[in-house]
Amino acid sequence: xxxxxxxxxxxxxxxxxxxxxxxxxxxxxxxxxxxxxxxxxxxxxxxxxxxxxxxxxxxxxxxxxxxxxxxxxxxxxxxxxxxxxxxxxxxxxxxxxxxxxxxxxxxxxxxxxxxxxxxxxxxxxxxxxxxxxxxxxxxxxxxxxxxxxxxxxxxxxxxxxxxxxxxxxxxxxxxxxxxxxxxxxxxxxxxxxxxxxxxxxxxxx
Amino acid sequence: xxxxxxxxxxxxxxxxxxxxxxxxxxxxxxxxxxxxxxxxxxxxxxxxxxxxxxxxxxxxxxxxxxxxxxxxxxxxxxxxxxxxxxxxxxxxxxxxxxxxxxxxxxxxxxxxxxxxxxxxxxxxxxxxxxxxxxxxxxxxxxxxxxxxxxxxxxxxxxxxxxxxxxxxxxxxxxxxxxxxxxxxxxxxxxxxx
Numbered sequence: 001x002x003x004x005x006x007x008x009x010x011x012x013x014x015x016x017x018x019x020x021x022x023x024x025x026x027x028x029x030x031x032x033x034x035x036x037x038x039x040x041x042x043x044x045x046x047x048x049x050x051x052x053x054x055x056x057x058x059x060x061x062x063x064x065x066x067x068x069x070x071x072x073x074x075x076x077x078x079x080x081x082x083x084x085x086x087x088x089x090x091x092x093x094x095x096x097x098x099x100x101x102x103x104x105x106x107x108x109x110x111x112x113x114x115x116x117x118x119x120x121x122x123x124x125x126x127x128x129x130x131x132x133x134x135x136x137x138x139x140x141x142x143x144x145x146x147x148x149x150x151x152x153x154x155x156x157x158x159x160x161x162x163x164x165x166x167x168x169x170x171x172x173x174x175x176x177x178x179x180x181x182x183x184x185x186x187x188x189x190x191x192x193x194x195x196x197x198x199x200x201x202x203x204x205x
Numbered sequence: 206x207x208x209x210x211x212x213x214x215x216x217x218x219x220x221x222x223x224x225x226x227x228x229x230x231x232x233x234x235x236x237x238x239x240x241x242x243x244x245x246x247x248x249x250x251x252x253x254x255x256x257x258x259x260x261x262x263x264x265x266x267x268x269x270x271x272x273x274x275x276x277x278x279x280x281x282x283x284x285x286x287x288x289x290x291x292x293x294x295x296x297x298x299x300x301x302x303x304x305x306x307x308x309x310x311x312x313x314x315x316x317x318x319x320x321x322x323x324x325x326x327x328x329x330x331x332x333x334x335x336x337x338x339x340x341x342x343x344x345x346x347x348x349x350x351x352x353x354x355x356x357x358x359x360x361x362x363x364x365x366x367x368x369x370x371x372x373x374x375x376x377x378x379x380x381x382x383x384x385x386x387x388x389x390x391x392x393x394x395x396x397x398x
Binding site for chain 2: 131132178199
Protein backbone atom coordinates (compact mmCIF):
# COMPACT_ATOMS: atom_id res chain seq x y z
CA UNK A 1 0.00 0.00 0.00
CA UNK A 2 1.37 3.38 -0.97
CA UNK A 3 0.88 6.06 1.62
CA UNK A 4 1.98 9.65 1.70
CA UNK A 5 4.63 8.83 4.28
CA UNK A 6 6.21 6.17 2.08
CA UNK A 7 6.18 8.23 -1.10
CA UNK A 8 9.51 9.77 -2.15
CA UNK A 9 9.53 13.49 -1.29
CA UNK A 10 10.21 14.47 -4.92
CA UNK A 11 7.02 12.79 -6.05
CA UNK A 12 4.94 14.29 -3.31
CA UNK A 13 6.27 17.76 -4.11
CA UNK A 14 5.69 17.52 -7.86
CA UNK A 15 2.13 16.32 -7.47
CA UNK A 16 1.37 18.64 -4.58
CA UNK A 17 2.48 21.55 -6.77
CA UNK A 18 0.15 20.56 -9.59
CA UNK A 19 -2.72 20.00 -7.14
CA UNK A 20 -2.09 23.47 -5.72
CA UNK A 21 -2.01 24.95 -9.23
CA UNK A 22 -5.30 23.20 -10.08
CA UNK A 23 -7.09 24.51 -7.01
CA UNK A 24 -5.77 28.00 -7.55
CA UNK A 25 -7.44 27.84 -10.95
CA UNK A 26 -10.61 26.30 -9.45
CA UNK A 27 -10.79 29.26 -7.05
CA UNK A 28 -11.44 31.42 -10.12
CA UNK A 29 -13.41 28.96 -12.25
CA UNK A 30 -14.73 26.11 -10.08
CA UNK A 31 -15.78 23.80 -12.91
CA UNK A 32 -14.30 20.74 -14.58
CA UNK A 33 -15.73 19.86 -17.99
CA UNK A 34 -16.70 16.21 -18.36
CA UNK A 35 -16.42 15.07 -21.97
CA UNK A 36 -19.03 12.42 -22.74
CA UNK A 37 -19.12 13.04 -26.48
CA UNK A 38 -16.06 13.94 -28.54
CA UNK A 39 -17.99 16.72 -30.31
CA UNK A 40 -18.19 18.64 -27.01
CA UNK A 41 -14.40 18.91 -26.70
CA UNK A 42 -13.96 22.09 -28.78
CA UNK A 43 -16.45 23.89 -26.53
CA UNK A 44 -14.55 22.74 -23.45
CA UNK A 45 -11.23 23.83 -24.94
CA UNK A 46 -12.63 27.27 -25.73
CA UNK A 47 -14.13 27.63 -22.23
CA UNK A 48 -12.33 28.83 -19.12
CA UNK A 49 -12.51 25.53 -17.23
CA UNK A 50 -9.10 24.64 -15.78
CA UNK A 51 -9.62 20.88 -16.06
CA UNK A 52 -11.18 18.47 -18.51
CA UNK A 53 -12.30 14.96 -17.52
CA UNK A 54 -12.37 12.26 -20.19
CA UNK A 55 -14.80 9.52 -19.20
CA UNK A 56 -15.39 7.60 -22.37
CA UNK A 57 -12.90 8.14 -25.17
CA UNK A 58 -11.07 4.98 -26.28
CA UNK A 59 -7.71 4.87 -24.50
CA UNK A 60 -5.57 4.45 -27.56
CA UNK A 61 -6.96 7.53 -29.28
CA UNK A 62 -6.64 9.75 -26.22
CA UNK A 63 -3.19 11.21 -26.88
CA UNK A 64 -4.10 14.04 -29.27
CA UNK A 65 -7.14 14.97 -27.14
CA UNK A 66 -5.07 15.18 -23.96
CA UNK A 67 -2.34 17.19 -25.70
CA UNK A 68 -4.92 19.62 -27.11
CA UNK A 69 -6.18 20.17 -23.55
CA UNK A 70 -2.68 20.77 -22.23
CA UNK A 71 -1.83 23.10 -25.12
CA UNK A 72 -4.62 25.33 -23.77
CA UNK A 73 -3.00 25.42 -20.34
CA UNK A 74 -5.67 23.11 -18.89
CA UNK A 75 -5.23 19.82 -17.08
CA UNK A 76 -6.45 16.54 -18.56
CA UNK A 77 -7.87 13.78 -16.37
CA UNK A 78 -8.88 10.33 -17.52
CA UNK A 79 -11.42 8.09 -15.83
CA UNK A 80 -9.65 4.76 -16.07
CA UNK A 81 -12.60 2.67 -14.82
CA UNK A 82 -14.74 3.69 -17.79
CA UNK A 83 -12.23 4.17 -20.57
CA UNK A 84 -12.45 1.48 -23.27
CA UNK A 85 -9.54 -0.68 -24.28
CA UNK A 86 -7.26 -0.17 -21.30
CA UNK A 87 -6.52 -2.59 -18.49
CA UNK A 88 -7.75 -1.37 -15.14
CA UNK A 89 -4.36 -2.05 -13.59
CA UNK A 90 -0.88 -0.64 -12.99
CA UNK A 91 0.11 -1.06 -16.63
CA UNK A 92 -2.98 0.86 -17.72
CA UNK A 93 -2.13 3.67 -15.29
CA UNK A 94 1.51 3.67 -16.42
CA UNK A 95 0.41 3.97 -20.05
CA UNK A 96 -1.77 6.99 -19.28
CA UNK A 97 0.90 8.62 -17.14
CA UNK A 98 4.01 7.94 -19.23
CA UNK A 99 2.92 7.48 -22.84
CA UNK A 100 0.08 9.99 -22.91
CA UNK A 101 1.18 12.21 -20.04
CA UNK A 102 -2.22 12.83 -18.42
CA UNK A 103 -2.24 15.21 -15.46
CA UNK A 104 -4.45 13.00 -13.38
CA UNK A 105 -6.41 9.78 -13.14
CA UNK A 106 -9.94 9.31 -11.86
CA UNK A 107 -10.96 5.98 -10.38
CA UNK A 108 -13.20 4.58 -7.69
CA UNK A 109 -10.75 1.79 -6.86
CA UNK A 110 -8.25 2.25 -4.03
CA UNK A 111 -5.67 0.04 -5.72
CA UNK A 112 -5.65 2.25 -8.80
CA UNK A 113 -5.37 5.38 -6.64
CA UNK A 114 -2.17 3.96 -5.20
CA UNK A 115 -0.89 3.14 -8.68
CA UNK A 116 -1.67 6.66 -9.89
CA UNK A 117 0.17 8.15 -6.94
CA UNK A 118 3.17 5.96 -7.70
CA UNK A 119 3.15 7.25 -11.30
CA UNK A 120 3.29 10.88 -10.13
CA UNK A 121 -0.06 11.94 -11.50
CA UNK A 122 -2.92 13.51 -9.54
CA UNK A 123 -5.13 10.78 -8.08
CA UNK A 124 -8.85 11.55 -7.97
CA UNK A 125 -10.91 8.98 -6.11
CA UNK A 126 -14.56 8.91 -7.06
CA UNK A 127 -16.96 8.06 -4.25
CA UNK A 128 -20.03 6.34 -5.63
CA UNK A 129 -22.72 7.10 -3.08
CA UNK A 130 -25.77 5.04 -3.98
CA UNK A 131 -26.68 4.23 -0.37
CA UNK A 132 -25.26 4.49 3.14
CA UNK A 133 -23.46 1.18 2.73
CA UNK A 134 -21.74 2.70 -0.28
CA UNK A 135 -20.83 5.70 1.88
CA UNK A 136 -19.26 3.55 4.56
CA UNK A 137 -17.14 1.53 2.14
CA UNK A 138 -16.19 4.69 0.24
CA UNK A 139 -14.94 6.36 3.41
CA UNK A 140 -12.86 3.31 4.25
CA UNK A 141 -11.49 3.27 0.71
CA UNK A 142 -10.40 6.92 0.95
CA UNK A 143 -8.74 6.29 4.28
CA UNK A 144 -6.80 3.44 2.75
CA UNK A 145 -5.88 5.01 -0.58
CA UNK A 146 -5.13 8.65 0.39
CA UNK A 147 -6.11 10.28 -2.94
CA UNK A 148 -5.11 13.87 -3.76
CA UNK A 149 -8.75 14.77 -4.51
CA UNK A 150 -12.09 13.13 -3.77
CA UNK A 151 -14.98 13.36 -6.20
CA UNK A 152 -18.42 12.79 -4.65
CA UNK A 153 -21.25 11.47 -6.83
CA UNK A 154 -24.13 12.14 -7.30
CA UNK A 155 -24.20 15.83 -6.42
CA UNK A 156 -27.62 15.56 -4.80
CA UNK A 157 -26.04 13.43 -2.04
CA UNK A 158 -23.27 15.88 -1.21
CA UNK A 159 -25.23 18.08 1.25
CA UNK A 160 -26.23 14.90 3.14
CA UNK A 161 -22.65 13.67 3.56
CA UNK A 162 -20.45 16.77 3.31
CA UNK A 163 -19.85 17.13 7.06
CA UNK A 164 -19.21 13.44 7.55
CA UNK A 165 -16.61 13.28 4.78
CA UNK A 166 -14.86 16.50 5.75
CA UNK A 167 -14.68 15.48 9.40
CA UNK A 168 -12.68 12.42 8.43
CA UNK A 169 -10.72 13.54 5.39
CA UNK A 170 -9.19 16.98 4.96
CA UNK A 171 -8.82 16.23 1.23
CA UNK A 172 -10.25 18.69 -1.35
CA UNK A 173 -13.65 17.64 -2.68
CA UNK A 174 -15.08 17.92 -6.19
CA UNK A 175 -18.76 17.19 -6.68
CA UNK A 176 -20.26 15.69 -9.83
CA UNK A 177 -23.17 13.69 -11.17
CA UNK A 178 -26.35 15.28 -12.55
CA UNK A 179 -25.13 18.84 -12.15
CA UNK A 180 -27.22 20.36 -14.92
CA UNK A 181 -28.44 23.69 -13.47
CA UNK A 182 -26.53 26.72 -12.15
CA UNK A 183 -28.25 26.43 -8.75
CA UNK A 184 -26.95 22.87 -8.32
CA UNK A 185 -23.42 24.06 -9.00
CA UNK A 186 -23.93 26.86 -6.49
CA UNK A 187 -25.35 24.51 -3.83
CA UNK A 188 -22.32 22.23 -4.04
CA UNK A 189 -19.86 25.12 -3.77
CA UNK A 190 -21.72 26.58 -0.81
CA UNK A 191 -21.43 23.25 1.01
CA UNK A 192 -17.67 23.30 0.64
CA UNK A 193 -16.98 21.63 -2.71
CA UNK A 194 -13.92 23.22 -4.35
CA UNK A 195 -15.33 22.58 -7.83
CA UNK A 196 -18.07 20.73 -9.67
CA UNK A 197 -17.60 18.40 -12.61
CA UNK A 198 -20.31 18.49 -15.26
CA UNK A 199 -20.97 17.43 -18.83
CA UNK A 200 -23.61 20.17 -19.21
CA UNK A 201 -22.00 22.48 -21.76
CA UNK A 202 -23.96 25.56 -20.63
CA UNK A 203 -22.32 25.31 -17.18
CA UNK A 204 -18.80 25.66 -18.57
CA UNK A 205 -17.84 29.32 -18.04
CA UNK B 206 -48.06 -20.82 -6.11
CA UNK B 207 -48.51 -17.15 -6.97
CA UNK B 208 -46.37 -15.01 -4.73
CA UNK B 209 -47.80 -11.79 -3.35
CA UNK B 210 -47.02 -8.53 -5.10
CA UNK B 211 -46.83 -5.01 -3.75
CA UNK B 212 -49.12 -3.54 -1.13
CA UNK B 213 -48.17 0.11 -1.19
CA UNK B 214 -45.56 2.72 -1.84
CA UNK B 215 -43.35 2.27 1.26
CA UNK B 216 -41.06 -0.73 1.21
CA UNK B 217 -39.35 -1.21 4.59
CA UNK B 218 -35.69 -2.11 4.08
CA UNK B 219 -34.63 -4.55 6.80
CA UNK B 220 -31.25 -6.00 7.72
CA UNK B 221 -31.85 -8.34 10.66
CA UNK B 222 -34.65 -10.12 12.49
CA UNK B 223 -35.07 -7.16 14.80
CA UNK B 224 -35.94 -4.74 11.98
CA UNK B 225 -37.94 -7.52 10.30
CA UNK B 226 -40.21 -7.80 13.33
CA UNK B 227 -40.52 -4.02 13.64
CA UNK B 228 -41.81 -3.81 10.06
CA UNK B 229 -44.20 -6.73 10.55
CA UNK B 230 -45.47 -5.30 13.85
CA UNK B 231 -46.34 -2.08 12.04
CA UNK B 232 -48.51 -4.16 9.72
CA UNK B 233 -46.32 -4.08 6.62
CA UNK B 234 -47.03 -6.87 4.16
CA UNK B 235 -43.94 -6.21 2.02
CA UNK B 236 -40.23 -6.07 2.85
CA UNK B 237 -36.88 -5.56 1.20
CA UNK B 238 -34.03 -7.56 2.68
CA UNK B 239 -31.44 -4.95 1.92
CA UNK B 240 -28.35 -6.37 3.58
CA UNK B 241 -27.23 -8.41 6.55
CA UNK B 242 -27.05 -12.17 6.61
CA UNK B 243 -30.11 -13.65 5.00
CA UNK B 244 -29.26 -16.98 6.57
CA UNK B 245 -29.33 -15.51 10.07
CA UNK B 246 -33.00 -14.52 9.65
CA UNK B 247 -34.12 -17.26 7.31
CA UNK B 248 -36.65 -18.77 9.75
CA UNK B 249 -38.68 -15.63 10.43
CA UNK B 250 -38.47 -14.59 6.77
CA UNK B 251 -39.84 -17.93 5.54
CA UNK B 252 -42.60 -17.74 8.16
CA UNK B 253 -43.55 -14.23 7.01
CA UNK B 254 -43.56 -15.33 3.36
CA UNK B 255 -45.85 -18.26 4.25
CA UNK B 256 -48.28 -15.76 5.73
CA UNK B 257 -48.42 -13.84 2.47
CA UNK B 258 -45.85 -11.13 3.12
CA UNK B 259 -44.14 -10.11 -0.15
CA UNK B 260 -40.39 -10.35 0.37
CA UNK B 261 -37.79 -8.97 -2.00
CA UNK B 262 -34.07 -9.49 -1.55
CA UNK B 263 -31.13 -7.43 -2.81
CA UNK B 264 -28.81 -10.17 -4.09
CA UNK B 265 -25.93 -7.72 -4.55
CA UNK B 266 -25.74 -6.71 -0.89
CA UNK B 267 -27.16 -9.51 1.23
CA UNK B 268 -24.68 -11.87 2.83
CA UNK B 269 -24.82 -15.65 2.84
CA UNK B 270 -26.12 -16.23 -0.68
CA UNK B 271 -24.21 -16.78 -3.90
CA UNK B 272 -25.51 -15.05 -7.00
CA UNK B 273 -26.32 -18.28 -8.79
CA UNK B 274 -29.16 -20.64 -9.75
CA UNK B 275 -28.99 -22.64 -6.52
CA UNK B 276 -29.52 -19.48 -4.46
CA UNK B 277 -32.39 -18.38 -6.70
CA UNK B 278 -34.06 -21.79 -6.41
CA UNK B 279 -33.72 -21.61 -2.61
CA UNK B 280 -35.17 -18.10 -2.46
CA UNK B 281 -38.05 -18.90 -4.82
CA UNK B 282 -38.97 -22.45 -3.83
CA UNK B 283 -37.87 -22.99 -0.24
CA UNK B 284 -38.46 -19.49 1.08
CA UNK B 285 -41.32 -18.38 -1.17
CA UNK B 286 -39.93 -14.88 -1.69
CA UNK B 287 -41.62 -12.60 -4.22
CA UNK B 288 -38.64 -11.15 -6.03
CA UNK B 289 -34.96 -10.30 -6.27
CA UNK B 290 -32.96 -7.15 -6.97
CA UNK B 291 -29.60 -7.11 -8.72
CA UNK B 292 -27.46 -4.90 -10.95
CA UNK B 293 -26.62 -7.97 -13.02
CA UNK B 294 -29.05 -8.63 -15.89
CA UNK B 295 -27.99 -12.28 -16.25
CA UNK B 296 -28.98 -13.01 -12.65
CA UNK B 297 -32.39 -11.46 -13.24
CA UNK B 298 -32.81 -13.46 -16.41
CA UNK B 299 -32.09 -16.59 -14.43
CA UNK B 300 -34.44 -15.43 -11.66
CA UNK B 301 -37.33 -15.02 -14.07
CA UNK B 302 -37.12 -18.78 -14.76
CA UNK B 303 -37.96 -19.34 -11.10
CA UNK B 304 -41.01 -17.06 -11.45
CA UNK B 305 -39.42 -14.48 -9.19
CA UNK B 306 -40.25 -10.85 -9.85
CA UNK B 307 -37.08 -9.23 -11.13
CA UNK B 308 -35.99 -5.75 -10.16
CA UNK B 309 -33.01 -4.36 -12.06
CA UNK B 310 -30.89 -2.16 -9.79
CA UNK B 311 -29.44 0.89 -11.52
CA UNK B 312 -27.00 3.34 -9.95
CA UNK B 313 -27.83 6.96 -10.68
CA UNK B 314 -24.42 8.54 -9.99
CA UNK B 315 -23.88 10.54 -13.16
CA UNK B 316 -25.36 10.70 -16.66
CA UNK B 317 -22.76 8.36 -18.11
CA UNK B 318 -23.41 5.67 -15.52
CA UNK B 319 -27.17 6.04 -15.63
CA UNK B 320 -27.11 5.65 -19.39
CA UNK B 321 -25.03 2.48 -19.08
CA UNK B 322 -27.44 1.14 -16.44
CA UNK B 323 -30.52 1.87 -18.53
CA UNK B 324 -28.90 0.24 -21.54
CA UNK B 325 -28.22 -2.88 -19.50
CA UNK B 326 -31.94 -3.56 -18.99
CA UNK B 327 -32.36 -7.02 -20.50
CA UNK B 328 -35.06 -9.31 -21.81
CA UNK B 329 -37.49 -10.30 -20.48
CA UNK B 330 -38.18 -6.77 -19.23
CA UNK B 331 -37.79 -6.53 -15.46
CA UNK B 332 -40.80 -6.21 -13.18
CA UNK B 333 -39.32 -2.87 -12.06
CA UNK B 334 -36.06 -0.95 -11.92
CA UNK B 335 -34.65 0.21 -8.59
CA UNK B 336 -32.79 3.51 -8.78
CA UNK B 337 -30.07 4.15 -6.18
CA UNK B 338 -29.78 6.64 -4.59
CA UNK B 339 -33.53 7.26 -4.54
CA UNK B 340 -33.02 10.94 -3.74
CA UNK B 341 -31.70 11.40 -7.31
CA UNK B 342 -35.04 10.29 -8.80
CA UNK B 343 -36.67 13.74 -8.97
CA UNK B 344 -33.72 14.80 -11.10
CA UNK B 345 -33.31 11.75 -13.31
CA UNK B 346 -36.90 10.62 -13.92
CA UNK B 347 -37.09 12.38 -17.32
CA UNK B 348 -33.93 10.54 -18.46
CA UNK B 349 -35.37 7.23 -17.23
CA UNK B 350 -38.70 7.76 -18.95
CA UNK B 351 -36.92 8.54 -22.22
CA UNK B 352 -35.66 4.99 -22.22
CA UNK B 353 -38.12 2.75 -20.35
CA UNK B 354 -41.68 2.63 -19.02
CA UNK B 355 -41.20 -0.07 -16.39
CA UNK B 356 -42.17 0.85 -12.81
CA UNK B 357 -39.48 2.67 -10.84
CA UNK B 358 -38.48 1.92 -7.26
CA UNK B 359 -36.20 4.16 -5.23
CA UNK B 360 -33.65 2.82 -2.74
CA UNK B 361 -30.85 4.50 -0.83
CA UNK B 362 -30.42 7.63 1.35
CA UNK B 363 -34.15 8.07 2.04
CA UNK B 364 -34.35 9.11 5.69
CA UNK B 365 -37.13 11.71 5.83
CA UNK B 366 -40.80 11.83 4.85
CA UNK B 367 -40.08 14.84 2.64
CA UNK B 368 -37.47 12.89 0.66
CA UNK B 369 -39.80 9.91 0.29
CA UNK B 370 -42.67 12.15 -0.82
CA UNK B 371 -40.44 13.88 -3.40
CA UNK B 372 -39.36 10.50 -4.81
CA UNK B 373 -42.99 9.35 -5.16
CA UNK B 374 -44.16 12.70 -6.53
CA UNK B 375 -41.49 12.40 -9.23
CA UNK B 376 -43.21 9.24 -10.43
CA UNK B 377 -41.62 6.39 -8.49
CA UNK B 378 -44.05 3.59 -7.58
CA UNK B 379 -42.17 2.42 -4.52
CA UNK B 380 -39.67 3.94 -2.12
CA UNK B 381 -37.55 1.83 0.21
CA UNK B 382 -36.19 3.12 3.49
CA UNK B 383 -34.49 1.67 6.53
CA UNK B 384 -35.92 4.36 8.85
CA UNK B 385 -38.40 3.04 11.41
CA UNK B 386 -39.81 6.55 11.88
CA UNK B 387 -40.62 6.74 8.20
CA UNK B 388 -42.33 3.34 8.28
CA UNK B 389 -44.58 4.69 11.04
CA UNK B 390 -45.43 7.84 9.09
CA UNK B 391 -46.28 5.90 5.96
CA UNK B 392 -48.25 3.16 7.69
CA UNK B 393 -51.47 5.14 7.76
CA UNK B 394 -51.08 6.38 4.20
CA UNK B 395 -50.74 2.82 2.90
CA UNK B 396 -52.81 1.87 -0.14
CA UNK B 397 -53.76 -1.78 -0.68
CA UNK B 398 -53.73 -3.06 -4.22
